[in-house]
Amino acid sequence: MKEKSFASKIWNLFRNNSVPFMFIIICAVCIPISGFSLNYLLAEIITRIARNSFLILSLLIPIMAGMGLNFGMTLGAMAGEIGLILVSDWQIWGIPGMVLAMIISIPISVLLGVICGKIMNLARGREMITGYIMNYFINGIYQLIVLYAMGAIIPIVHSSIILPRGYGIRNTVSLLSMRQSLDNLLAIRFGGIKIPVMTFAVVALLCLFIVWFRKTKLGQDMRAVGQDMEVARAAGIDVERTRIISIVMSTVLAGFGMIIYLQNMGNLSTYTAHSQIGMFCIAALLVGGASVDRASIGNVFLGVTLFHLMFIVAPSAGTVLMGDSMIGEYFRVFVSYAVITFALIMYETKKRRTSSLAGRELALAQKEADK
């Protein structure tokens, strides 16, 4: 009996964490095939954890408020990019440039977050698809501003940023003046691996903020709203306002995260940098074992490690196995979409199973009451 219970525990553990286990197996198979040294993999993983964690952490608050995976985080990424374009034109370099870009992104993120939150309140129960479509809508406005208003209405003076026709931003904006300025601040080298201490400190600060925020009145309200909106409303919580705040917070943090991400890259692809960021952050979070209604800080770090490990080794493994690195490249992109689809199916199945179980229990209770 005891053995059976142990076996069922193992089975449950595997079933509840099937995605991380699947990725651990993929990585375990691909790492030896890829032929990368442990040192190289470690250096790459540390860089990618520092680069992506902040963005992925920004997804936690809407999940807490029961709004699912915030595909609308892309809006924050766009706000961060606008901040970086302006700062690059004003020639504000280094950490001050990053801070100023963050400050510029705040009002834009708040505005976009409020719009997104209000629309999501109207489309309750379908927040994820609404957020996803919102990206395309706001992306159109972003492109209108960046392609036509900047230079014509919003003053942009530097020829390295503006298109030769006199308005619109070039395809790529160089961020060399602030490239890795946060990563290099207090960075230490350990066995040839660079550890960006300050970036990790900023990420740690956000983790602490999230832990603290969960315990605040607003955090508790968000959790209550996430568990049951009607009960939360009955308890006197302004559900709509709480949900909007969660989206605004996520959008603002995503804007900051995008700035941290781009300072690491050292350049900004004006029209495409944000397009896939939401998708890949969400995929990384799901790989870490999160679901649509449950995510933790641990899921973020496990996810970013496994997901990016797969990203690093897949092309080389593809080259060794199939003689073509594109196979590996397709594989990792395919896996990213697949993991999101898988997580959504799992969530829906679980939800239906729970409601059907509740229905059966209710029917049984009624039957017994009739007797």
Add this chain to the structure above:
Amino acid sequence: MKISKSMLYKILTVVAILILAAVMMIIGRGHTIYLDNKAYDAQSGSYPAYYRTDIEVKNNEVQKLSARERGSATFMGQSVKITVTYMETKNSQKQTETFRIKVPYGWDGIIINLPALLHGEPKSAYMSQFIETPVEPSNAEEVVVTDEFVVGDI
């Protein structure tokens, strides 16, 4: 009109953020400084270029400049400390002088004429704005570093 405590906190936060932004704009303003070791002619006199100069900008060695050469460095902020170690002629003694120069906020590039600076000429004489020559747009493709998030062309 009475302002509530929470409204006061909100106003103070906004003011603090605006002050922070203003500070960042000042301390983070980047400039490129071009240091010319070239002869300088003015009404007050004519100064030849130095035989050799070693220049440090904000404690970072920039270049060793011979006569008629130009060096450059980048820095953030509104003032820059320049240390020049120079030899007037091949056989003369090395001398060192340090200057703290305030630069105009709106100038991206600043040209400093070293002979004029070292001979104590006024700021308007040794400092001028570097204006970039407009470059014809290149049709060459830009190399973009990505995070491998997009599948490339086949």
